[in-house]
Amino acid sequence: DGGITQSPKYLFRKEGQNVTLSCExxxxxxxxxxxxxxxxxGLRLIYYSQIVNDFQKGDIAEGYSVSREKKESFPLxxxxxxKNPTAxxxxxxxxxxxxxxxTQYFGxxxxxxxx
Amino acid sequence: QxxxxxxxxxxxxxxxxxxxxxxxxSDRGSQSFFWYRQYSGKSPxxxxxxxxxxxxxxxxxxxxxxxxxxxxxxxxxxxQPSDSATYLCAVKxxxxxxxxxxxxxxxxxxx
Numbered sequence: 001d002g003g004i005t006q007s008p009k010y011l012f013r014k015e016g017q018n019v020t021l022s023c024e025x026x027x028x029x030x031x032x033x034x035x036x037x038x039x040x041x042g043l044r045l046i047y048y049s050q051i052v053n054d055f056q057k058g059d060i061a062e063g064y065s066v067s068r069e070k071k072e073s074f075p076l077x078x079x080x081x082x083k084n085p086t087a088x089x090x091x092x093x094x095x096x097x098x099x100x101x102x103t104q105y106f107g108x109x110x111x112x113x114x115x
Numbered sequence: 116q117x118x119x120x121x122x123x124x125x126x127x128x129x130x131x132x133x134x135x136x137x138x139x140x141s142d143r144g145s146q147s148f149f150w151y152r153q154y155s156g157k158s159p160x161x162x163x164x165x166x167x168x169x170x171x172x173x174x175x176x177x178x179x180x181x182x183x184x185x186x187x188x189x190x191x192x193x194x195q196p197s198d199s200a201t202y203l204c205a206v207k208x209x210x211x212x213x214x215x216x217x218x219x220x221x222x223x224x225x226x
Contacts, residue, residue, distance in 0.1 A: 040218070042218040043203070043205075043216040045213055050212060102147055103164055104205075105161065106159050107158060109158045
């Protein structure tokens with residue numbers, strides 16, 4: 001089955017620790033995205049990548065880092081520099097074909113809680 | 116500041132009635148428009164995409180786009196309790212890889 005997987009589903013972190021959230025897709029999509037969602041708020045873009053070995057900061061990149069070494073994978077590291085990391089993290093991907101659909105599809109999400 | 120605005124609700128609609136969800140956007144360069152449905156605790160799932168002025172129908176769902184007035188709406192006919200969710204409007208500008216999301220409208224269908 002084609003799709004986007006995120007792991008873990010739930011993650012608990014102690015203050016001062018770095019954690020890495022996994023995102024994998026087998027849809028052969030070029031573009032991948034990380035969003036953060038807080039209660040009662042819309043999705044805010046953290047980082048995105050349009051091609052392997054390249055990525056750009058989104059609107060709230062401070063305290064986060066990413067890598068894109070493979071087309072299928074776009075892991076997000078939440079560093080200790082992120083002051084308020086408790087949130088629902090969503091990974092998305094898009095085919096990004098010229099002249100074609102640019103729809104983003106979402107994975108199931110990871111809920112991060114800082115203890 | 117480019118924005119997408121939605122009424123946060125909650126919007127309560129009787130079962131079987133038409134639910135109407137609205138979204139306005141500020142960037143006149145916006146080219147692609149999306150409606151996502153998000154159940155509590157779950158990730159957003161795509162309902163509709165629309166790119167041209169007018170109506171686009173898919174089953175019980177109709178998306179309406181008016182670029183001159185800068186609004187996009189979603190109509191849900193014959194509303195079912197399973198339609199109870201938060202509906203997110205998202206907008207993409209030409210040449211911009213980023214989607215801008217509204218904060219969502221919470222819809223409750225009353226049996």
